[in-house]
Amino acid sequence: MILTVTPNPSLDRTYEVPSLDRGAVLRATHDRVDPGGKGVNVSRAVAAAGAPTTAVLPLGGSPGALIAELLGAQGVDVTVVKVAGQTRSNISVVEPDGTLTKINAPGPGLTEEESALLLETVRTASGDPAWIAACGSLPPGLPDQWYADLVARARETGARVALDTSGPALTAALAARPDLVKPNALELAQAVGRPLTTLGEAVRAAQELRSLGAGAVLASLGADGQLLVSAEGTFHGTAPVTAVRSDVGAGDASLAGFLLAGGAGPEALAAALAHGAAAVQLPGSAMPTPADLRPGAVHITENPPPDHPLSTRALY
Structure with missing residues (x-):
């Protein structure tokens, strides 16, 4: 079972x-509404794969109620932490070539009591999960240290x-020693404070995050x-994408695939790539099912060439 924590759902x-x-x-030619x-999204992808998952969410107002309803219909068990503020709504506009324009609301601020209840709920609602995935931005009112506190409490569950x-x-949060961190290329560059132009530079940046406390680094490098x-070890993989329809949630689907495949080694990386490639070819933030995956098309290399240049085009 995979438990997820999203402090700023949408x-x-x-x-x-x-x-x-x-x-x-x-x-619009098409439109859809998804819990976000x-x-x-990690929980939605886990449920789409037929595996059990629980999503711990601070929810408020009618958007929050709709999120819980939509997730329940998708097979996700929801543990709600009620908050006074109204859960945010985000808007994504997708063009035919896959170009995505997003407008993300800041979300409701959490009080000190709501923040403490969310942390405690992670511990009490966890049951016996194989993984706890803590994901997303922090809402107004939560300090930068909040994820470090959550990682420390989550590790207490085993x-x-x-x-x-x-x-x-x-x-x-790195000092709290999470077992895995999943930045994209830009986030990885920001974490080490320098641009990354080659695969070798990305590897060195990931090794730096490991030296600061991360057990493993799974980095999305877009195209x-x-x-x-x-x-x-160090592994690099690619998966072909015929046409990008929407990359909303594709990185989250990728993380779900990685965790579902055990969360370690090249086999899990292959699953992450298959899930991410499938997700970008689906509308909105739809999550892939096993029928959407093409695991045979994934290519994995150990110790990839360090001078391989990185593209500026991001898929997820």
């Missing part, structure tokens, strides 16, 4: 448009902890695939 509305013209009235937030966040919240740096 209700995500996605619109597909022929083109994004500023100042014009746009008519990085941990929420579960392994995966962390997918960025900026000061990521660097502050250049994914990189895994861990005690088992």
Whole structure:
């Protein structure tokens, strides 16, 4: 069982448009509403794979109620921490070539009491999960240290902890020694304070995060695939994508695939790549099912060439 924690969940509305013209009235060709937030998407992907998952969420107002309803319909067990503020709604606009424009609301601020209750609920609601995935941005009112506190409490349950966040919240949490961190290329560069232009530079950055406390680093490199740096070694993988429809939630689907496959080694990296590649070819933040995956198309290399240049094009 995989338990997820999303301190700043959202209700995500996605619109597909022929083109994004500023100042014009746009008519969408497709639209959908999904429960959102990085941990929420991980739980949705786990449920889509037929595995059990629990999502711990601070929810408030009618958007929060709709999120819980939608997740229940998708087979996700939801543990709600009620908050006074109204859960945020985000908007994504997708163009035919896959270009994504997102408007993310800040989310409701959590009081000190609500924050403490959320941390305690992670411990009491965890049961016996194989992994606890703590994901996403922090809402107003929570300090950068909050994820470090959550990692410390989560480890008390005996579960392994995966962390997918960025900026000061990521660097502050490394000292708590999460078993896995999952930055994208930009977040990895920000964490080490320098640009990354080659695969070798990305490997060295991941090794630096490991030296600061991360057990393993799973880095999404967009069009250049994914990189895994861990005690088992350094592995790089790619998976072909025919056409990008939406990359919303694709990185979260990738993390779910990695954890479902055991959360270690090249086999888990291959599963992460298969899930991520499938997700970007689906609408909105739809999560792939086993029928959407193409594991045979994934290519994994151990100790990849360090001088391989990194693309500036991000898929997820």
